[in-house]
Amino acid sequence: MKARRSATTRTAPAPRATINDVATAAGVSRQTVTRAMNEMPGINPATKARVLAAAKRLRYRPSRFGRGLVKPEPRTLGLVVDDLTNPYYPELASAVIGEAAKQSWNVIVAEKVHATDRRTLLLEVAGQVDAVLGYLNDSDGLDQLGDLPCIQFDSPPGSTVGGVELDFAPAMAELVDHLLDRGVRHPVLLDISPPGSLSGRGQCFVDLMREHGFDPPVTQVIDNSMAAGAAGCAEILQDHPEADAIMAFNDIAACGTLKTLRRAGIDVPGQIKVAGFDGLGLGTYLSPELTTLALDVQGVAAAAVGLALGMAAGEIPRSGPKARRRVSYRLVVRESS
């Protein structure tokens, strides 16, 4: 029974007990400790009890590193989001965590908003996981990932990693029909500004409206905050007093829009109809509840986790057509339209 490590020097942070410590304390071999800890057969109940008692006394916890080294089963996913404070991301995160949990995988969640350097963030996360998911782009340092499986949300066609593509066109067509059916004649688009051009969804809205003989004016805002949405709506009221529908580029902006309309005493949907994009739960908290194009978040999560786990298992290539999936939006009509 020799002292473990250097005889407890001073106030060192008390090193964790190892399997050897337990074995020594219980007067058995390491192997017997393993058998006792892991509910394995072929061990004398009395011995087992003695070992477990020793383990408890020494506060023994098996090291995940030692174990991981011997049974290298991938079990941890990294999810990178912008900011959990933006209601979109928690819904995605929840769905991803749920899908991962089904396969007993854990999820490390990282937020870009807390990182000083996005490349470093991704690198640090990558070092702790068996696959990465997220709204990632080249500027996040995708190149540093090496062979680590990676799934990009809203993935552009030529991506070098796996991805989930988001298909909103059919749902947008439904929405346009819906608005026109309800008598809309002066639709306006509230878009986010890549100055000079439109967002993909915005362009789609405009194109569809044009097919029906309307040419919606566009107001653009700087960022995706609710305040920006509110300001954008105020601008619309001023520039386009004839407006009878506002299509917002996402639910948050639509939320700001509703706020401005309420303050202006404008009835929704009576005078102006409002539609959002994303399908956040937030939309049901509002009053009137928000009509929106809802992403199938569950579907996105299932696709992404499926791809990631498949890649980690070596069953799906890291990139190329087999590394891609497509998920749709659907029209959810609520009170605001």
Place this chain on the structure above:
Amino acid sequence: MKARRSATTRTAPAPRATINDVATAAGVSRQTVTRAMNEMPGINPATKARVLAAAKRLRYRPSRFGRGLVKPEPRTLGLVVDDLTNPYYPELASAVIGEAAKQSWNVIVAEKVHATDRRTLLLEVAGQVDAVLGYLNDSDGLDQLGDLPCIQFDSPPGSTVGGVELDFAPAMAELVDHLLDRGVRHPVLLDISPPGSLSGRGQCFVDLMREHGFDPPVTQVIDNSMAAGAAGCAEILQDHPEADAIMAFNDIAACGTLKTLRRAGIDVPGQIKVAGFDGLGLGTYLSPELTTLALDVQGVAAAAVGLALGMAAGEIPRSGPKARRRVSYRLVVRESS
């Protein structure tokens, strides 16, 4: 240069390259590979380049297990929440992740809602982390944690693990004063039902009102959903038509309350004032914006992460007075009161 493992049998999932593979490929020793990979000094630039090239070619990624075994620095936190779909938790999670990131710790987020068995959930998370944080109670299986550092949110006095206590009394007193100042004479409490008794916050509200000579009636609802809040408010309108203020047990319920009031055509805050509890960002999305008692989520996260990391480092005891912190709420007056 011997073949690694058994010469690539059939379509096995292609084992990851190890440091040995890289060393062999580059014609150097493992140690030199380590030096090259880890930006260590004392290596010939040419050698380094050759090693890095080999590593890239073989898609070598250092194993976190191998590394963790040698440098056993704790680096991963487990955060257990009920459900990220409830807007309270993402705000907490974001704050925790931010605090953890400051110390280069990662956070595994787990949701009870996705677990069939809460004990199993906690056990699985515990196995992957160096400390656990969460709204946990005995029924989650706190006993299985052994010596793993654990911090409980809203921790009850006698807890056997570390904890953060939430102190709302002073802020509640402020709120009561505020309401009375604004002319409230018929306050009503919308509480969640532990049938027969009141929630801590509810009791506090009632007690304070009584000190001022008012005796608020109480309406209780089943769960913490917005729908329940809306229903509770409807009940209040019927049972207490004289009500001129509703204190809801949380922001979600307050949200439902606002909805019912709007539909009933009741002006807020003109006819009835509404206050919530938690201080969610959600409150600012609503219209009118919600007056609320706001928890200092950042403070909670800082306290919890501080305790957890201190425990993991062996500088703070696992339980007892030194394992506890206290964080306050503050009154945030917005439009609804």
Place this chain on the structure above:
DNA sequence: TTGTAGGCGTTATCAT
């Protein structure tokens, strides 16, 4: 039923 021997992938120490 229990113990012995070996190796998982990495880094640190000490030679060379």
Place this chain on the structure above:
DNA sequence: ATGATAACGCCTACAA
């Protein structure tokens, strides 16, 4: 500047 050797904590085979 580079390499050899020895851990780290755990599990699986095999031997006793």
